[in-house]
Amino acid sequence: MIANHHPLVSIILPCRNEERYIGACLDSILATAYPLDRLEILVVDGMSEDRTRDIVARRADRHAAIRLLENRRRITPAALNMAIRAATGEIVVRMDAHVVYPREYLPGLVEALQASDADNVGGVIVTLPADGTAVARAIAVALSHPFGVGNAYFRIGVGAPRWVDSVPFGCFRREVFERIGLFDEELVRNQDDEFNLRLIKHGGRILLLPEVLSYYFARRWLRDVARMYYQYGYYKPLVAKKLDRVMTLRQLVPGLFLLSLAGTAALGPWFHAARVAGAAIAGSYVVAVLGCVAGAVRHTGWRCALALAAVFPTLHFSYGFGTFRGVLHHVLQPRRNRRDPAMIPLSR
DSSP states (O other): OGGGOOOOEEEEEEESSOTTTHHHHHHHHHTOSSOGGGEEEEEEEOOOSSSHHHHHHHHHHHOTTEEEEEOTTOSHHHHHHHHHHHOOOSEEEEOOTTEEOOTTHHHHHHHHHHHSSOSEEEEEEEEEOSSSSHHHHHHHHHTTSHHHHTTOHHHHOOSSOEEOSOOSSOEEETHHHHHHOOOOTTOSSOHHHHHHHHHHHTTOOEEEEEEEEEEEEOOSSHHHHHHHHHHHHHHHHHHHHHHTSOSOGGGTHHHHHHHHHHHHHHHTTTOHHHHHHHHHHHHHHHHHHHHHHHHHHHHHOHHHHHHHHHHHHHHHHHHHHHHHHHIIIIIISTTSOOOOGGGSOOOO
16 A cells, blocks of 8 residues: 555445345455455444345444445435445445455555545456356356457456446546536436546546456346346436446447338338348348357357347347437437336346
8 A cells, every 4th residue: 555554445345135245345445455444334224124224234233334324315326425425434434334445455446546546446346147057158158258248348447557437336536526526316226437437528638447347246137237238228218318428339320220120120121231231231230140159159159149239139139129218318308207217127
């Protein structure tokens, strides 16, 4: 650590109905190489209906660093803002309950933040399957595959530290929130993306560290992945509208892909060229999926590889359809009545 100085670190950890993961997550944080007497862990529970609160409360009884807060709004950005307001640390680290963190994770982030001029630093996610089924393993593979997530470097990995547009679980100096504000509570999803883009617009810099790893447990079922990626796509146009900017081109690809399929299908009955173009687009996508499936057989086995043929389209079509709905609701019909974000079901 720089000059042997250990700043007080506030970990902010939103959760809801995470009994399957919260215990291992907290145990990994408590096992950190960072001094526990320079650490506070603010767990913000969104009115869990399972054993999450009991699991957290039992650990809080044994470890003074843990505090359990109650998030009646139930959504992630509200939990993050509640924790930031309650935090007392010089450094704020946003964590996730679906993740376990190695001993050197927190020291690595804090040291990099102190040693650089970055405003936010983060590490690479290693995606793990929720269980041993072929579908769960395929979901984990797809979420760290360039065909599945594009050039999302924090998912696919990098060879050296690099400046990026976003990291998953940021490590911030507290003054960042005083300078640009808190998380946007209108965004059930993508609140990290919006915050990071706002940070960049204010001259901030985000650093991705390849050697700092966290281990993320992916969703178990295709329906949960479909819902999650639909919501990612749905809120992306709202983020772009709020900040007058699209963060990266990769976010446009699924929507443009679906638009091209829909457009060529609509024009096909009247134009031969549209039928040819539609067939070429669809055929190219199928070939790409099958190529990824064939390439995965050696490393994952044929059952997992075959499941990828369903997982990739689930990711892309859910995200693309969500983007269409988001453009319609947030851009073309901005005055329509929106659902209370707390009533939107999340895949947890």
